[in-house]
Amino acid sequence: MVKAGIVSEPYLKKALNQQRNGKVSCWPHHKEGKLVFVHYDGLNPQYKARIETIICGNVEPHLYVTTANSQKRNQALELINSDLPNQVETNPADIKELSRTGYYTPTEVHAIARAAAWLRLWNEFDVKRARAAGYPKVTDFQLAAFKHVLAEQSKGMVRFKKPLNNERVLDRNARLYENEGLKSLITGLMGNNNRRQINDLNHAILMELAGDRLKYSFEDIAMMYNDMAKDTGLVMLTVSAIKQHLNQPKYRRVWYFARHGEQAGNLEYQSEATRREVSRPDALWSIDGTSMQLYYRAGDGKIKSDLYTYFITDAHSGAIIGWSIGYTETSQVVTQALQRAVNFKNYKPYQLQYDNGSANISKAVTGLMTNMSRVHFACRPYSGKSKYIETYIGHFQQRELHKMENFKGGNINTKTNDAKANPELLAELRKNPERLPDFDQVIADFEAAVITWNKRSSERDSYGYFTGQSKLERYEAAHPERTSVNYFDKISLxxxxxxxxxxxxxxxxxxxxxxxxxxxxxxxxxxxxxxxxxxxxxxxxxxxxxxxxxxxxxxxxxxxxxxxxxxxxxxxxxxxxxxxxxxxxxxxxxxxxxxFCRRQEEFGYQYSKAEMQKTRILMEASGTLKATGTDGIMHYSMQDKTSFNRAESDIQDQLNGMAELTSLEKKLLKLTR
Structure with a gap:
């Protein structure tokens, strides 16, 4: 009432005190301990209006009080829920027992042990403990616990036999754990007699068979192993037991390399580096070539698809900034694509990324890359994921070239039908080759597809329209660290x-x-x-x-x-x-x-004759009878080098107009001129 401006605090205290003493009658109220509660329903209408407007924000007071109490309860419940994971205690005995089996990695051991701890907590929380912890009902605890378990499951912090997807499954796991203990969380390992019978010798035989380069099936491995087991007294094993044993991660990665080779093993098991996005345009150009994947009608009327395209892409924007077309990957094709990329917007890259193709590592191309960039090196062989351009080329083919009816399909190893050409359409084109573009038109179609690709953005709205900056806009964005080139730079590059x-x-x-x-x-x-x-x-x-x-x-x-x-x-x-x-x-x-003819005469026989005459005159002037040797025109040696140098110096003085000419010097001057 004070906050609503109805009365002052001293007046309110005085009025309530006098009402309790029977001196006045003002507002209905009651007292709980030291708190006095004035009854809202007993107030005058004008007081109620002020309270509803000022205190309740124009919300009906009864609803306002109910909402405020609910918010307080929710805040308290959220505080309790946030502390719930701290009540989960992993049992060291569980960790020790799981580790002793030898079937799990340390991470898996701790995940299963934590799952067991959650199930114990679930079983311990009855109605009494739930209320003591601050939960109005036990179902409130169960809902909060399920949300925490689900979050930890997504992060790999807990592991159950099968992933949980609702509270009923979690409750079922808790009841099963209560009856069976840790065994209920172990998938067919602890209770499998065949698995327990696999010792070092069994394991060695199975690994040898699984790693064989002939790639025996699991059924054949089981048959060959059990044949040996009969002869050697080893325990016979089922196909299922052998498969479970060999497919454990720590064993599978070993025989997988031997069975399928280094390249396949690396693709399957090597850890991947997670890279940050390229920070700016021209920081990295990723380059590679591939088949154009377009049919065309050649000059002789035959249907062909023999064109090869080399791409230059900017890794920051995904834009195709350079390309060239040939029939195979040559140093000339690579050079043309790089030159087109530089001419595109007159920039050069900081780094170039490419594979170990013969054209890329040729002396001419590596020299060019050294001129163009500060850094360039080949990616690791057979590692397509390390090259940005692998993704860009695939998307370009499937999202732009795929729209053309003469598209022949993606990589032959592709598994999706959407990436393949329609066989009925290709049959129609074979019967009607005039529907195919000719050589010039297929080149024009390809270049138009590049332009369309660069106008695409990476995001679409709910109606399928492109939103945000296009690839070209991202590439053209100004950045202070870009290196521009002029006409003369491009020639020297x-x-x-x-x-x-x-x-x-x-x-x-x-x-x-x-x-x-x-x-x-x-x-x-x-x-x-x-x-x-x-x-x-x-x-x-x-x-x-x-x-x-x-x-x-x-x-x-x-x-x-x-x-x-x-x-x-x-x-x-x-x-x-x-x-x-x-x-x-x-x-x-x-x-x-x-x-040209005059110059030929000047530097031909007459020139040679004059030079030889000059040599003879110089030799006469020095008193030398003959030259001791010649090494081409104007290259000679003399017996008296000092006399020769003096004579030659005097001639130069005369040519410069610095001395009088003697009769001998006049002859030399005439010949020199």
Missing amino acids: FMADVVNTKTTDGGYKYTTAGIKMTINKQDYWFIVPDEGGKYDHQFQRHNLGKSFNIRINTENPEFCILFQDGKQVAIAREKELFAACVADYKEGDASNIRE
């Missing part, structure tokens, strides 16, 4: 070492026509141009016949880099080709040919 398989050192020889290379079945000639930028007389003069290692962008072969002993020597550019006949002349061809 794809500069890779190219090995000449026709030479022992893998190098290319510089000939009078320059360096000839065949790239993507097309011939190219490269020269190191003179200062004029067209011809290579100067470089050829010093390097004719020498072998160079080449680094080039095979997808954009505008130029290549020449190396010797790991050091860069020069940059060679694609050679200009002249017309073979006058009819094919283009503007400027005639003047270019004349200039």
